[in-house]
Amino acid sequence: MLLLTNISKRTLVFLALFGMGGTLAAPPVPQSVAPPVPSVAVTATRDPVDKSYRRMLRGMDRFAREAPALAPDASLRFRLLPRLPETRMEGIEMKVVGDTLALPVPVGADNGFTLDRNERAWREDAALVANRRTASMTWRADVRSPGVPEGMRRLGDLRLECRVGMEAELVSNNAHLFAWLGDLLANPDKVCEDPDGRYLFFTERPVFAVTLHAHGRSTPAPLRFLYAGGRVQGPDLPYCDCQVLLDRSYHAPIWDRAWPDETLLSFEGMDDPPPPDAPTAPGVVPGHTREQVRAALGPGTVVAFRDGREAWLYPRLDDRRAAGKPEYLVLFDAGGRVLKSRAGAPSGPRRE
16 A cells, blocks of 8 residues: 555656646755755656666665775766667656655766765655656666776676666566566576676667677677677567667676676677678678578578668577587678678577
8 A cells, every 4th residue: 555655646746747847846844954956847758767766876875885896996877778769869858756856867968867865865765757758768877987998898897887787777678578587687686697697788889799808818709799699589679678779789798707807898880891800701701692691601590670781690599509600690781781791609508
């Protein structure tokens, strides 16, 4: 009954803020107890995006506890990312909304933001609300250490992003798509510490290859680290928060302590020319058709992108004899011609 009462009160706040287009007036509070709370008008939505303010602060607390070990000089922000093709990411407005307060949250040009701590918002179990619909955006923690070269990411930062994101409950819908995640989500730490956690990160532009730099050497990441490993297709795509970011999605070996926190990740974009010494799939050259690739390599796991491009991954997901086979990735343009390909190391054993 208490939960229903809280929801009812929060709904009244939403109606006051969004449905009627007005601002919320808090009841009189003695000046010695709390200062007046500012408010801001937000465009009406019937299904606003919301996250728990308490959970977000728990994520911030986890950052404070674990940053000294993983990323001692890093800063923390949160970012909003598109989830639906029609999502408009310009002009997003956001508030912390409680039963008696509404605090504006400034959102940067990159849709990043930070949160202030407010005891009243904590007591009222406030929600972080934006003027967009629930399924239209996804959320991520954004941890950045100084000195990381432009366009690269530091593995310790990514490890901390996962832990903060899971603590703040930023990731949604994965349990529907990946049934095996049920046990992992019961203990969020396992998502960041288990190879089957498959926490997704996103690059700023469509990605084709990831390289790890540590111990004075550079090592290509497994090709199955890209595009959710080809596991998100067709009717499953709406249940992944990579829905419109599939071509920018990748995994990182955050669970593998053989890679130190100072490991750097670099990214080759889909539109970048391939490095001259990059290994390519045998029998495949730019300009080849799908039929020619199928004749050379057989059918692959097809990952289709919104712009019409496709990536074919080998070995196929349904190949029960994949262990020990070399990995190949072939990228096609919207017309079905090969743009470039890449060969990787033999596949390891799979756990489905």
